[in-house]
Amino acid sequence: MAGEAGGARAAVIAVDWGTSSLRVYRLDSSGRILQTRASDHGILGVAPGQFPRVLDEQIGDWNETPIVMSGMVGSRQGWKEAPYVQCPAGFDEIAARLVEVREDAWIVPGLSCRDSAGVPDVMRGEETQILGCGAEGTLCLPGTHSKWAEVRNGRIERFSTFMTGEVYAVLRQHSILGRMMEEGKPDAGAFADGVKRSGEAGGTLHHLFGVRTRGLMGELGATASTSYLSGILIGHELRAQGAREFSVLGTAELASLYQRAAALLGMNARLLDPDAGVRALARLGAMLA
């Protein structure tokens, strides 16, 4: 056992195993991170039956238990499907439904809920971050599939998902909009124009075409157009969600984009520590011990 970080006894190995990446954390009993390792062995690249081997290679000589895993590793395409826990749900409901995959390792189940029209929604992995950060009220986790959660008294009451990040990516990579775009420095003015645009007449599908026409007419440069597109989509997400006050839990760059968009719309967004998920896994591990 290496013990590079001071020899404190690691109480938990926390694992964030998503679609495209695998991150493992060795934690002491207070939840402090002693060591961490990341790889691109997301679940989409792991063959059925190979999950135990990939995990063991990743944790190497760490031999603490329990191992507590969250994310898409608990989906139908993962190690073992961990059935969704229905909202409202907090630590107790989740701890009661951990799925044991071997004698030292558990998977945290995702959450499900239904919106006001009865359409289902799901999350896997974000519940760990949300509960780990300890914040209450409206929380936004921007990303490929942005999540908005309502948290009261330590429980996630309901949430909804927006495909903002994925729509941005497929339009950039595969639509006519991407043909006129170039990588470059984000353009704050074009982003603000996009956020403003999201409130004008015509709706999302019309506003998207304006990315092309403003480019054609020479009103928008090839790098600015990516920021304009981002502003349109994030603006539509924030307007549809509608909370005037919320907390953002995400990577620095994305979280600050959401904070700027919120300010432009007269909303107040507070940034939280995106590494909160590890603390929740430590706490779940302690509940297992």
Add this chain to the structure above:
Amino acid sequence: MAGEAGGARAAVIAVDWGTSSLRVYRLDSSGRILQTRASDHGILGVAPGQFPRVLDEQIGDWNETPIVMSGMVGSRQGWKEAPYVQCPAGFDEIAARLVEVREDAWIVPGLSCRDSAGVPDVMRGEETQILGCGAEGTLCLPGTHSKWAEVRNGRIERFSTFMTGEVYAVLRQHSILGRMMEEGKPDAGAFADGVKRSGEAGGTLHHLFGVRTRGLMGELGATASTSYLSGILIGHELRAQGAREFSVLGTAELASLYQRAAALLGMNARLLDPDAGVRALARLGAMLA
């Protein structure tokens, strides 16, 4: 000269030259189609300088003039850029701005306008169909980039574009939604559910994720999910556009989808002949003669 269709003197060769296809029509002086040929030599597959050769191969032994071309052939990536004519515009404004590319051939310019927020919009090719059909009021041309035009007294007063068809295609082919989809018979019930969904809380980006979650929960089959996605997007387009009465100019399958969506939303949609564009090119040819 072949004259297979009866030997009537063809007054015009009409050309619909788009991004991915090339259609040529030999017309008599009354606008009746004598012969037609189609190929996949859209402008994206034609090297600069090769447009005259590709056209001549397509029209073969037809030797009538003038040749009147509409569509993306007049774009920056086409044979020669035909600058947009600003709305309002009808036959007279367009005829005055035809672009001669050789002594027997002209390109019909596209149209531009600005929406209520000042954002530009453009069309190339649809102006020919709209003027050719002779209808007045609100016209919808569904497709990759759906066009909605207001026509009064034979002139297109303004129009707006929705990226509905392209967003549908990129989500099916490149997003997580497509992974759960299978080709199959259109599902009218799922389509109607999607149209209804477009009016519920949460907005486009949230409704899209519901395609995935309803599939995950076993509420939506792999073929039905394509119809549900289509209903969501077309529903959002119709609601954002907002006209209670309109005419649809499109291929039979797509036009009838729009008509059904309209009926579900209490709107009244009338179907028009989608081949109207040829008549407009014949009329422009006669104005040249």
